[in-house]
Amino acid sequence: MTQESSEPSSIVLQKPPRLSKSKFLSGLQCHKRLHLEIYQPQLATPPDAGTQAILDMGTEVGELARKRFPGGRLVTAGYRQTEAALKQTAEFLADPAVPAIFEAAVMGDGVLIRADILERVCASDGETLGWRLIEVKSSTRVKEVHLDDLALQHHVLVSAGLSVIGSHLMHINTGYTYPGGEIDLAQLFAIQDLSAAVLERREAVVERLVAMKAMVLIPEPPAIEPDQHCLAPYECPFWAYCTKQKPERWIFHLPGTKHVVNQLAGQGVTTIDEIPDGARLSPVQRLVKDNAEWVSEKLGAALQTVRFPVHHLDFETVMMAVPRFAGTRPYQALPVQWSNHIEQESGELVHHEFLHAEGTDPRKSLAGALLDSLGSQGSICVYSPYEKSVIEQLAEALPERRAALRALVKRLWDLHPVVRDHYYHPEFDGSYSLKEVLPALVPSLGYGDLGIREGGHAASEYYRMVFVETDWIERARIQEALLAYCKRDTLALVELRRALKEKAGSR
Structure with missing residues (x-):
């Protein structure tokens, strides 16, 4: 990536950067995104009002989900208060009277996570057998990114010496009809056991972490061209930054099926105006290529x-x-x-x-x-x-x-x-x-x-x-x-x- 004169041309590392769950997921989408989030976060586009509302809803859902685990304890130290959060979590882990921990801070394999819910699993005599990992989402179904999320958390917990008995996703159940009165949390939330799928991803998590840790040690972000990977599973906040020097009629601005866009880009087409006349385009794509006003006689x-x-x-x-x-x-x-x-x-x-x-x-x-x-x-x-x-x-x-x-x-x-x-x-x-x-x-x-x-x-x-x-x-x-x-x-x-x-x- 070519750096502009107003931006640092290299990064001076004081100490190796610490990865987190959110940064790991960013790295899965794009190593360049991960590098920018660590070293140049000011280049990201802030979330718009609609996106912020979704984030706020997720926070509300997460707080409500804790009520399904009476007696659970919240780690109150903030996300930047790492040492305090780790200490408080350790105290809760060691206390058999704590049935569940919310926002548990755990460090393992050089990665810091905050687990939504760790539920203690005990034997009949009260001895702790292990922990059930529960990730809370405001979504209505399991997505691939949720499995990657849980797989990383499982790896960190095991690396930290904890016994993980199961990995679960707790999400909203849209089949629940509210009858009035007190919300039935057992009906509002569905909990799915994803342990088998999470374990299948454990090896991949280790390999990906090795690659990410090596990448963030280099002074320059990797030269990765923006394309469709920038938009899935969510639009990258650095999309505007990474595409600001692209031509106005960049090929990836062509609407419609991205199969056509990827095929054209693979043929060396960089702008919409360069699309060959014989290319198979949808009616809308053809109108965009023609770039002229059109009025139907009807x-x-x-x-x-x-x-x-x-x-x-x-x-x-x-x-x-x-x-x-x-x-x-x-x-x-x-x-x-x-x-x-x-x-x-x-x-x-x-x-x-x-x-x-x-x-x-x-x-x-x-x-x-x-x-x-x-x-x-x-x-x-x-x-x-x-x-x-x-x-x-x-x-x-x-x-x-x-x-x-x-x-x-x-x-x-x-x-x-x-x-x-x-x-x-x-x-x-x-x-x-x-x-x-x-x-x-x-x-x-x-x-x-x-x-x-x-x-x-x-x-x-x-x-x-x-x-x-x-x-x-x-x-x-x-x-x-x-x-x-x-x-x-x-x-x-x-x-x-x-x-x-x-x-x-x-x-």
Whole structure:
């Protein structure tokens, strides 16, 4: 990797860097990522609001999971207080009265881990036989990265002299329907025994650690080219840094199946403009290669299928790992807000909106206000199948409103396939998401002036407003930001339809 003049050209090692669980997983994705995390972490892109909300949810789930192990003790020393954490963990390990240890700090083979839960396994006479390792995740299923995570922890624990009797993953059970009252933790969490799969990876862990320890001793990060490995299992935080000198039309910016991208890159193609004319591309990839505006002759006819008054509808939902309302499940999408811009045939525009700002089940009041706003006439313009799924779920949850809500589904008119099938602009960069389409067609109407700019941030701010924040001024600020964001989404649909009509008329 070529270092810029503003960055150190070499690393002066004071002592060998210590690996951790998170750094090991980073090294599995890319050795360059591991090197940068250790020596130049300031080059990483900070997590956005949506990603931070997921991390915060994971913390909440981890704290709740501890309640399944009554009497367990938490290692309170922070992640940077290594010696204190190791000492406190050792005391708990030696105390037979401690049935489980949370955030246990263990050092083995030069790697420091903090195990979510170590459960003591005892014989009938109370003698400690060993420890059950339990990793807690807010996800709903086992992933490959979870097995690698557990395999490293198992290796470290055994290297430190502990007897590991089993390796388990504790995750959210989406089949649990909350009946109300106290959460049944045995139902909310599923615990899977992954001991056999973890043991199969033990040898690989040792080999990988040897390679990583050698790599981090070199002064320069390894010269690894960015490609698809940077995006799995999660997008690398150094993606922007590692790709900043790539050309604007770099081949890996080609949308669609990455099999085609990898095949072209393997043939020496570095930019989209270099793709041979005979290459097999999808229709969208072909449009990106052509890099020109395209207007279908059928665009006008497609736009004229709407019926006035045209309602422009958008929902905002929250998906909570721990359900709070009777009859709901973990990660069920609960609508808490909607916006509706109503356009008359004359062009007159009226705006309705709803936001459930209390910590109670929002569905009944939201559905009632929604039906009043949408009435019985006109198309309901949306920009994805998401609104349909939300309405259908509302219909199932509210039998008394079922017929009226199902009638709304028949009036839905999706603008997304109209754009996808009949219009393309080079500024789309192959994406038909509203956030990409809108700036190209309606550059004056963006999201940059808003306090909330994307759905993940909206969901996390709603949760904070309703269930966390106690300051009424801050709650009012969040409410105003939520209303402005949802309103912008439906105004965007109005202006997008108008801009497309102009494009169709210019043919």
